[in-house]
Amino acid sequence: MNNKKNYWLFWTGLIIGLIVYPKVVGIYYTNFFVTFAIFSVFSVSYNFLLGFTGLFSFGHAMFFGTGGYGVALALTHLKGISVITALGIGLLAAAVLALVLCPIVVRVTGTAFAMLHLAFGQLMYVLALKLRTITGGEDGVGGFPLPPINLGWLAINLKDSANFYYFALVVLGLSLWVMWFFTKTPFGQIQRGVRDNAKRIDYLGFKVPQTKAVIYVISGAFAGVAGAVYALFQNLISADGGYSVIVSFTPIINVMVGGLASFFGPIWGTAILQIITEITTRYTDRVELVSGLILISIIMFAPLGFMGFFHSLKRRWTYPHPFKAKTEEAS
Amino acid sequence: MDPKTAMYVAQGIHGLAYGMILFLIASGLNIIFGMMGILNLAHTAFFMLSAYFCYQFITWTGSYWMALLLAPIATAFFGILLEKFVLRKMHAIGHLSELIVTVGVGMVVLAAVKIFWGTESLPVKIPEALTGLVYIAGLEYPIYRLFIIALALLVLMFMSLLLYKTRLGKIVQAAVSDADMVNALGINIPLVFMTVFGVGTWLAGVAGVAIAPILTVFPGLDGQVGMDAFMVVVTGGFGSLMGAFIVSIIFGLLNSYGVQFFSSLAPVLMFAFMALVLIIRPLGLFGVRE
Numbered sequence: 001m002n003n004k005k006n007y008w009l010f011w012t013g014l015i016i017g018l019i020v021y022p023k024v025v026g027i028y029y030t031n032f033f034v035t036f037a038i039f040s041v042f043s044v045s046y047n048f049l050l051g052f053t054g055l056f057s058f059g060h061a062m063f064f065g066t067g068g069y070g071v072a073l074a075l076t077h078l079k080g081i082s083v084i085t086a087l088g089i090g091l092l093a094a095a096v097l098a099l100v101l102c103p104i105v106v107r108v109t110g111t112a113f114a115m116l117h118l119a120f121g122q123l124m125y126v127l128a129l130k131l132r133t134i135t136g137g138e139d140g141v142g143g144f145p146l147p148p149i150n151l152g153w154l155a156i157n158l159k160d161s162a163n164f165y166y167f168a169l170v171v172l173g174l175s176l177w178v179m180w181f182f183t184k185t186p187f188g189q190i191q192r193g194v195r196d197n198a199k200r201i202d203y204l205g206f207k208v209p210q211t212k213a214v215i216y217v218i219s220g221a222f223a224g225v226a227g228a229v230y231a232l233f234q235n236l237i238s239a240d241g242g243y244s245v246i247v248s249f250t251p252i253i254n255v256m257v258g259g260l261a262s263f264f265g266p267i268w269g270t271a272i273l274q275i276i277t278e279i280t281t282r283y284t285d286r287v288e289l290v291s292g293l294i295l296i297s298i299i300m301f302a303p304l305g306f307m308g309f310f311h312s313l314k315r316r317w318t319y320p321h322p323f324k325a326k327t328e329e330a331s
Numbered sequence: 332m333d334p335k336t337a338m339y340v341a342q343g344i345h346g347l348a349y350g351m352i353l354f355l356i357a358s359g360l361n362i363i364f365g366m367m368g369i370l371n372l373a374h375t376a377f378f379m380l381s382a383y384f385c386y387q388f389i390t391w392t393g394s395y396w397m398a399l400l401l402a403p404i405a406t407a408f409f410g411i412l413l414e415k416f417v418l419r420k421m422h423a424i425g426h427l428s429e430l431i432v433t434v435g436v437g438m439v440v441l442a443a444v445k446i447f448w449g450t451e452s453l454p455v456k457i458p459e460a461l462t463g464l465v466y467i468a469g470l471e472y473p474i475y476r477l478f479i480i481a482l483a484l485l486v487l488m489f490m491s492l493l494l495y496k497t498r499l500g501k502i503v504q505a506a507v508s509d510a511d512m513v514n515a516l517g518i519n520i521p522l523v524f525m526t527v528f529g530v531g532t533w534l535a536g537v538a539g540v541a542i543a544p545i546l547t548v549f550p551g552l553d554g555q556v557g558m559d560a561f562m563v564v565v566t567g568g569f570g571s572l573m574g575a576f577i578v579s580i581i582f583g584l585l586n587s588y589g590v591q592f593f594s595s596l597a598p599v600l601m602f603a604f605m606a607l608v609l610i611i612r613p614l615g616l617f618g619v620r621e
Contacts, residue, residue, distance in 0.1 A: 056427065104610055111370075112613035115565045119609050122558070123602040130596055245558070249434060256431045286446065292438030296417065299432050303424040 018169060022162040030165045034233055036274050037172045039250060042226035043258070043266035044179055046251035048219040051260035052183060053212065054195035056114045059121025060223055060251055063094040065128065065242030067224025068231035070094065072141040073134070083149055083158065087171065087228050094224020095217055102213040109198075117248075125243035140238025141231075158232070168229050175222050180263055182218065191215055257298050259305025268306045341472070342587045348476035350583020351483035352538050356560035357567070357575040358490065359534030365507055365570030366527045368426055369418060373433040375557025376440035377532045381406040381539030382548045383444055386453045395458035395544075403536025410532025414525050437553070445550055452549035479541050486537060487576065493530075494572075503527060507570070559586075559601070566605045568618025578616060 022030040042064055049055040070093030074086040105116055128135045135141060148155040149167065158164050182188055190211055193201040202208050231237040241247070251266070258269025273291070280290040302309040360374045384402035389395060413436060421429045461475045494500040502523055506513045514520040542556065563582055567574030582601055589597030608616055 108613040111569065112609070115615070116606075116609045116613065118565060119562070119602060119606040122562070123599070123606055126598045126602055130599060253431060253434065256428065286442055288438045289442035289446070292435045292442060295435035295438070296432055299424075299428050299435065300417065300420060303421075303428050 022165045027161050030161050031233075032274075032278070034165055034168045034229075036270060037168055038226050038230045038233065039254065039274070040267045040270045041172045041175050041229075042223055043251040043254040043270050044176060044263070045219045045222035045226065047255045047260060047263070047266045048179060048183075048215065048222070050252070050255055051262070051265070052188070052195060053191050053215050055109070055212070055216075057117040057248075058114045058245075058252075059117030059119075059124075059248050060219075061243050061245070061247035062117075062121045062124040063097060063220040063223035064227035064230070064247055065124060065237070065239070066097050067091065067094040067227030068237035068242045069128070069135060069141065070224065071228035072144050072231045072237045075144040075146070076141060081147075083147060083167075083232065087225070087232075090228030090231070091221050091224050094227065095221040097224075098217040098220030102216045106209045106212040106216065121243065121245070121248055125239055125245075128239040128243050135239070138239065140236055140241065142234075142236035142238075144235065146232065146235065164233065168233065171225065171229055175225050179218070179222060183263060187211075187214070253295060255305075257295070257305055259307030259309075261304065262307045265305055265307040272306060338591075342591055343584065344472055344476050344480075346584040346587030347580065348479045348583070349586055350579040350581075351480050352542050352556070353560045353563050353582055354576055354579035355483055355486060355538035355541065356535050356556070357563040357579060358487070358572055359531035359538075360560065360564045361567075361570060361572060361575050362490075362534070363528055363531040364564070366503060367418075367524055369429050369433070370426070371433050371531070372430060373413065373436040373440065374532070374535055375553040375560065376437040377406050377410055378535040378539045378557060378560075379548075379550070379553040380409065380440055380444060381536035382455075382543040382552055383448055383453075384536075385540040385543045386448070386455055386548050389455060395456075399537075399540050402540050403533045406536035406539065407529045407533035410535075411525055411529045414528040418528075419521065419524075441550060441553070448548075450550055452547040454547050455543040457544045475544065482537070482541060486534065487572075490534075490572070499523070499526070562601060562605050564615075566608050566615055568612075568615030571615070571617035574615060574617030 021033065042060075045063075046057070046060045049057055049060070067090040071086045071090035074081055074089040075083075078086075101120060105113060108116060128140075129137055146158050148157045156163050156167065158167055183191070190201060190206050193204075193206070194208055194211055198208050201211075227237070227242060231242075234241070254269035254273060255266045256269070257272055258267065259265030276294055277287060277291055280287050284290065298305075304312075356375065356378050360371060363369055363371050363374070381402050384405050385395075385398040388398035388401050392398070417432060417436070418429060421432055457475050461478050463474055465472050465474050465477065494503065502513065502518055506518075506520060506523060510520055538560075539552075542552075546552065546556075559582060563575055563578045566582075567576075567578035581604070585600050585604065586597060589600045593600075612618065
């Protein structure tokens with residue numbers, strides 16, 4: 001009972017905290033949080049593949065970028081389109097890309113899966129650079145209109161950073177919730193079964209490639225949502241910001257630092273890395289050196305990531321925590 | 332011979348030279364992966380580091396040949412340090428963690444290079460003996476490109492001799508198929524791993540010295556050439572020296588002829604080729620190891 005009370009208390013506190021956050025901290029940290037939320041969703045969508053299904057990809061950026069380009073091109077070319085519809089187009093674009101690729105990629109596993117993604121990711125990157133007439137080449141697509149969201153009784157102007165914060169919070173929070181919900185369904189159980197022993201799942205009568213395909217499309221679609229919000233947030237999407245290898249590596253590193261066995265691990269990883277970058281930028285311009293060294297030491301000394309480290313501490317001191325049941329279920 | 336053919340031949344030589352440099356980097360990556368199962372993403376950072384060492388040794392000694400001798404050895408030394416103090420401890424944790432650690436190492440090397448040498452591109456002169464052109468059958472060839480091709484072939488020969496004709500090569504081949512068993516037979520596998528890692532980074536080092544006079548030395552060098560080399564390994568198949576060799580040549584030629592015929596879409600060609608190969612053969616052209 002006590003656990004349940006704590007649980008509600010935690011969520012109420014979290015939601016109130018998130019609502020008053022932009023009023024308290026000002027515009028800089030509001031934008032800081034939006035970036036964090038975007039990359040959290042991106043990393044969680046990646047962990048959907050890596051942590052929950054055991055598929056290691058080098059090219060998740062292609063969905064992120066496609067979502068971004070989808071929303072940017074929709075807002076540029078379609079007159080009078082609302083932001084929500086454009087967001088839907090971004091999601092659809094990423095999902096369609098995933099659908100097109102899944103007949104090829106679900107047949108392979110391990111290194112081959114990773115390499116195939118590297119190839120497609122790079123292909124998308126180069127195409128985004130070279131198809132100048134559509135994507136604007138190196139400059140990307142930027143400066144597109146950002147119409148206010150009309151809810152009937154009020155219009156939300158997204159150019160205001162606090163308003164954008166709420167918008168991003170709702171969209172990304174919803175995405176996170178859907179993915180979390182998904183891992184709790186029977187299908188989510190099959191998903192973990194595929195990771196642990198694909199052959200046994202096959203014998204049990206579940207279709208492994210089809211399962212992988214569904215997961216792949218969902219993961220791609222939510223990476224697309226993250227990319228779309230990112231494009232709206234920056235009011236710009238470019239090949240380097242959307243498709244480059246570095247964008248593909250961001251979620252991998254976040255997941256590894258946060259811990260790939262749990263749903264909330266990647267969110268912690270994103271937070272840790274972003275705060276580290278923020279602090280190092282303030283004191284030194286050698287950000288790469290510091291974050292590289294920190295990355296090496298985290299992986300060397302806490303190989304299961306933050307969540308693994310946290311659990312080992314908890315086991316040692318049996319530290320009571322409102323999330324106890326939740327996180328253990330997720331891992 | 333008419334000028335058109337001459338141009339094609341010249342482009343071919345350029346492509347071959349570039350392909351050979353790709354091969355030098357790729358073979359190092361390949362040997363390390365085939366042996367230890369580590370996808371060393373810091374490999375291209377070592378390649379860049381070696382180009383910087385080359386610049387530094389030339390500034391100190393004034394001789395390109397000294398740099399060619401010493402820079403790869405210095406690079407290999409750092410590679411061995413990485414293997415001994417970082418990767419060896421990671422082996423039990425798993426390949427994914429090793430991969431992320433090498434990403435971190437790449438970041439550190441890039442930052443270190445910027446601290447020591449700044450961000451400008453540093454020129455490296457082609458040595459006296461290798462400047463100019465040579466005339467064969469009425470066509471002129473830039474000597475330095477021919478030198479790169481010869482150097483790569485020499486290294487390939489040396490590598491094949493090492494792998495297929497020496498005791499160390501036999502041990503390496505045995506260790507690829509079952510490292511634990513070889514270790515149990517009384518062979519010091521950690522030492523062999525260290526040697527292999529050293530040789531792998533040495534190869535990247537040779538490539539770094541070879542490319543320094545062509546592209547100059549700058550902090551983005553690893554990204555520009557490294558990605559291509561990485562694709563060579565992937566397309567050729569992990570752990571296959573032959574695959575790396577063939578695909579390097581194909582990529583080099585695709586690169587130079589691609590620029591000539593459809594200039595803007597040249598990079599697309601390589602990626603499309605790679606995607607096509609991987610769709611048909613997911614492990615690469617000559618890949619055997621999962």
